[in-house]
Amino acid sequence: MPDRLSAAIARHSVGLWSDSAVPHLTLVTLDEPVPTVDLLYLPMVCFTIGGAKRMVAGDRSWVTGEGEMLLNSVVAPVTATFEQVPYRSVVLRLDGRLLADLLLELDAAGPPAGPGPGEQIGAPITPELLDAVTRWVGLLDTPDDIRPLAARIEGEILYRLLGTPLGPALRQFAVADSGAARVRAAAIWISEYFAEPLSVDTIAKVAHMSTATLHRRFKAATGMSPLRFQKQLRLQEARRLLVAGNTTAALVAESVGYVSATQFNREYRRAYGLPPAQDAARLRRRLADGGRNSVAIRPASR
DSSP states (O other): OHHHHHHHHHHTOSSSEEEOSSTTEEEEEESSOOOOEEEEEOSEEEEEEEEEEEEEETTEEEEEETTEEEEEOSOEEEEEEEEEEEEEEEEEEOOHHHHHHHHHHTTTOSSOOOSSOOOOEEEEOOHHHHHHHHHHHHGGGSGGGHHHHHHHHHHHHHHHHHTSTTHHHHHHHHOTTSHHHHHHHHHHHHHHSTTSOOOHHHHHHHHTSOHHHHHHHHHHHHSSOHHHHHHHHHHHHHHHHHHHSSOOHHHHHHHTTOSOHHHHHHHHHHHHSSOHHHHHHHHHHHHHHHGGGOOSBOSSOO
16 A cells, blocks of 8 residues: 555655645655755644655754654744655645544543643554545545545544544644643744744743743744744745845845844854855755756745
8 A cells, every 4th residue: 555655646746845636735755865955844744655854953853764654733944854765755734623623523532632832743654544645645536536525534534643642742732722832823923023033021922931931842842942943944034035036145134134144144154054145056056957856945844
């Protein structure tokens, strides 16, 4: 069945990341190595069918390989390195309302949600989940079946995930006022206002937490402090703007919230190894030479 699913992923992919006609389903396909990719992870479950990917968020690093799945329940800027190719994965973008409806239907049966803020959690893909994910992706071969069946199969996938080590974190993800939800709200708010001057006190008010609790739970969930999270978002957006357009490092620095161009250049070089203009030129050359799988930066989650 993994070979069947891998073939379906490749058949319906049009690039490294391919959003699909099936709601909440994204396919990831990579046949040749690419440079490290900047990503903004959104809440999701990634099922790795082939290859392996290393992700780094702040002080944390983890690898997901063939036959493994990863839950990410918060917004988080990460860097991804594809360590083994060909790489194939299926991404389920989490919908809190669907998950909450399922839990209500089940009368909240199962183990209670854990106390943590919803960290990245990995586990093996069970045979039952592999079967359900294969049928979910297979709907792309029969488009007329998507509307009547996609939500049902997605519900089955969520139901089976609740019985795995990912279950407690998924339950907490669906609870509106949980610690995970508060950290997620803070992360979303920072991602929307990253170019503005922010203070930990302001972010703590958004999360309805004390500053000490916010710092502890936010770092546990994302691998970095709230202000480091903001800086990472600024640098990722700056890199995207530099690669994409006819602009200067000074203008980009200002647009993402830096008051000092010198500080921006210093932090950019520390993050990416080269000054802004040189790094952008290098990435544009790779994009020009690399074909369909060449990707420098991805602003959305995958």
